[in-house]
Amino acid sequence: MHVVVFTKSTPDTAAKVEVDANGNVTWGDSPLVVNPWDEYAAEEALQLKEKQGANTTVIAVGPEMDNDALKHCVAMGIQEAVRVWDDALEGSDSLGQAKALAAAIKKMGDVDMIITGKEAVDVNSDAVILQAARFLGWPVLSFVAKIVEIDPATGAIKVERLVEEGRETVSAKLPAVVTVVKEINEPRYPSFIGIRKAAKLKIPVWSRAESGRARSEVEAGAAKTKVLEKFPPPPREGEVEIIPSDDVEEAARILAEKLIEEKVV
Amino acid sequence: MSGVFVWIEQFKGEPALVSWQALGVGRKLADEIGEPLIALVFGQNVGELAQKAIHYGADEALVADDQTLAAFRVEPYAALVTKLIEERSPRFMLAGATTRGRDLMGTVAGQVGAGLLSDVIGLDVIDGNLQATRPIYAGKLLSKEVAEGDFQMATIRNRAFPTPDPDESRTGTITQVEPVMAEDEITVKVEGVEEAVGEVSLTDANIIVSGGRGVGGPEGFEPVRELAEVLGGAVGASRAAVDAGWIPYAHQVGQTGKVVSPDLYIAAGISGAIQHLAGMRTSKVIVAVNKDPEAPIFSVARYGIVNDLFKVLPALTKAFKEKLGR
Ligand SMILES: Cc1cc2nc3c(=O)[nH]c(=O)nc-3n(C[C@H](O)[C@H](O)[C@H](O)COP(=O)(O)OP(=O)(O)OC[C@H]3O[C@@H](n4cnc5c(N)ncnc54)[C@H](O)[C@@H]3O)c2cc1C
Ligand SMILES: Nc1ncnc2c1ncn2[C@@H]1O[C@H](COP(=O)(O)O)[C@@H](O)[C@H]1O
Numbered sequence: 001m002h003v004v005v006f007t008k009s010t011p012d013t014a015a016k017v018e019v020d021a022n023g024n025v026t027w028g029d030s031p032l033v034v035n036p037w038d039e040y041a042a043e044e045a046l047q048l049k050e051k052q053g054a055n056t057t058v059i060a061v062g063p064e065m066d067n068d069a070l071k072h073c074v075a076m077g078i079q080e081a082v083r084v085w086d087d088a089l090e091g092s093d094s095l096g097q098a099k100a101l102a103a104a105i106k107k108m109g110d111v112d113m114i115i116t117g118k119e120a121v122d123v124n125s126d127a128v129i130l131q132a133a134r135f136l137g138w139p140v141l142s143f144v145a146k147i148v149e150i151d152p153a154t155g156a157i158k159v160e161r162l163v164e165e166g167r168e169t170v171s172a173k174l175p176a177v178v179t180v181v182k183e184i185n186e187p188r189y190p191s192f193i194g195i196r197k198a199a200k201l202k203i204p205v206w207s208r209a210e211s212g213r214a215r216s217e218v219e220a221g222a223a224k225t226k227v228l229e230k231f232p233p234p235p236r237e238g239e240v241e242i243i244p245s246d247d248v249e250e251a252a253r254i255l256a257e258k259l260i261e262e263k264v265v
Numbered sequence: 266m267s268g269v270f271v272w273i274e275q276f277k278g279e280p281a282l283v284s285w286q287a288l289g290v291g292r293k294l295a296d297e298i299g300e301p302l303i304a305l306v307f308g309q310n311v312g313e314l315a316q317k318a319i320h321y322g323a324d325e326a327l328v329a330d331d332q333t334l335a336a337f338r339v340e341p342y343a344a345l346v347t348k349l350i351e352e353r354s355p356r357f358m359l360a361g362a363t364t365r366g367r368d369l370m371g372t373v374a375g376q377v378g379a380g381l382l383s384d385v386i387g388l389d390v391i392d393g394n395l396q397a398t399r400p401i402y403a404g405k406l407l408s409k410e411v412a413e414g415d416f417q418m419a420t421i422r423n424r425a426f427p428t429p430d431p432d433e434s435r436t437g438t439i440t441q442v443e444p445v446m447a448e449d450e451i452t453v454k455v456e457g458v459e460e461a462v463g464e465v466s467l468t469d470a471n472i473i474v475s476g477g478r479g480v481g482g483p484e485g486f487e488p489v490r491e492l493a494e495v496l497g498g499a500v501g502a503s504r505a506a507v508d509a510g511w512i513p514y515a516h517q518v519g520q521t522g523k524v525v526s527p528d529l530y531i532a533a534g535i536s537g538a539i540q541h542l543a544g545m546r547t548s549k550v551i552v553a554v555n556k557d558p559e560a561p562i563f564s565v566a567r568y569g570i571v572n573d574l575f576k577v578l579p580a581l582t583k584a585f586k587e588k589l590g591r
Contacts, residue, residue, distance in 0.1 A: 013543075019406060095374070130375060131372075139339070142367075158456070163276075166458055224378070231409070240553070251570055251580070255570065264471075265496060
């Protein structure tokens, strides 16, 4: 079984993200990290490697900054890493990136399962993965909280998904795309040996042509959504009103009255 | 042919509130471009829902009533939506940005090669194209984006738009449509759903009371629950409380949990880490209860009480019981 993790680098979640005078997004000197959701995906892939002898690969479509995420996954224990990029992908939208991801999977040829986080914490487009699945013609099992079983012989897979109303158990057939939520596992820390391996690793870069897509299909000109502007959200209005609470009962009554007056209760 | 499609999501016949919000937005878009608003209602025994969609503003409802569509599955739903897009050539399609809405719309966008604006909190038609405002970097920034092409899609964030008032005197056309996939062509099978019973859904809730590390243990959520109950609200939690195993992950609010936007958010024993704020900062009124006057949560709060939550929450529960007569 060959399991592929999709990932990308994102600014650390604790970073102060701002827009500079040129309209570019900056995050000061905060480090780049692997998209936090994808750590759960990498961990799940590693458990499939350990339990079922799966081969594991991690792929990112993106510029050099995505090497950080790829290396983190390799340091955790993922065996191979590939970055897909060339200048035609600059400014591409989710459709373009999904096409490039799907093409890379087709090129590999033997992939049984793609596993990835439920979304990217930066642009939250939540479209890349679904569109890639569509281009491959594979079913998507999203928001997976538990892989109940995989039968490598028949390709049957059963999972539990988190939906609004509770947990849904569904079964499907591989090849499939699985997106995971945090509940699924506890990601391991990279090992010392893993970190050394990742540091030495030269990550192959596949161009769009190598993964078999025409420039016109993926480049910015083909994008169906465009970003016009990024800007900070309006600040929350007003200062906090601290209600003195030497007498807690009295404070609670005052607060309750204010909330009723504001019609939020 | 033309129009604006809105997918009406349902679970066991119960509509998702965000679908009515999407219809409200769809009504505005349809009026702006002068085209009909068309509700897509799929499921089993959903005729009544189609009627409701018309009360909420649709001009027409396309209804597919079939066993294969009883529980939501991407494959048959996306195949049917794709067929209807081919038949009707709508301009726009909207749905709620729920687990199902995201799956359906992302898949259809890939299938028909359409631009998709996801999880939007503002939506307009400018020069004939959809233009949206959507949070990025977990709400630390906003992005203004535009779609291009003949057919454009958007998913809308729950509670970001008002729920329209239904008008029971509205009439419209109800058209039956047939599913495109037979059961044996569908690879995904739903084996069952274990429902979280008796709980108010976090993303639908008007009021959320959340507990953090300050509650100290699983039993520390009791006063949180009691207050939520008097207020008819849902129970939320910080990641610290979830990671400690005091409450299931489904309750986590924040960057790696749920993003919520209630009218009232009460944070008890939560410091207000940036990842937590990302999930609740758009709440209308935020109340912070924390022993530490320096806790960052106070910087986004409207009201604060600096005291022990084990004293404050029971007192609040009591005060609301008296004032609301519950
Ligand atoms: C990648 C990543 C993703 C994350 N995603 C999320 C997320 O989705 N959601 C989330 O919440 N966090 C998330 N975090 C974690 C976040 O950084 C914080 O660690 C977490 O929110 C802290 O939870 P807390 O406020 O409950 O705990 P603490 O920060 O420990 O705060 C506890 C607070 O309780 C107060 N307190 C203690 N006892 C009492 C008492 N008796 N009465 C009143 N007040 C009391 C203390 O003064 C303190 O302010 C994420 C972190 C990372 C790295
Ligand atoms: N360019 C990309 N290359 C590889 N993985 C990606 C890329 N964009 C998104 N993903 C992954 O797909 C999942 C969903 O992301 P998104 O669709 O952007 O919310 C996340 O786990 C991402 O890490």
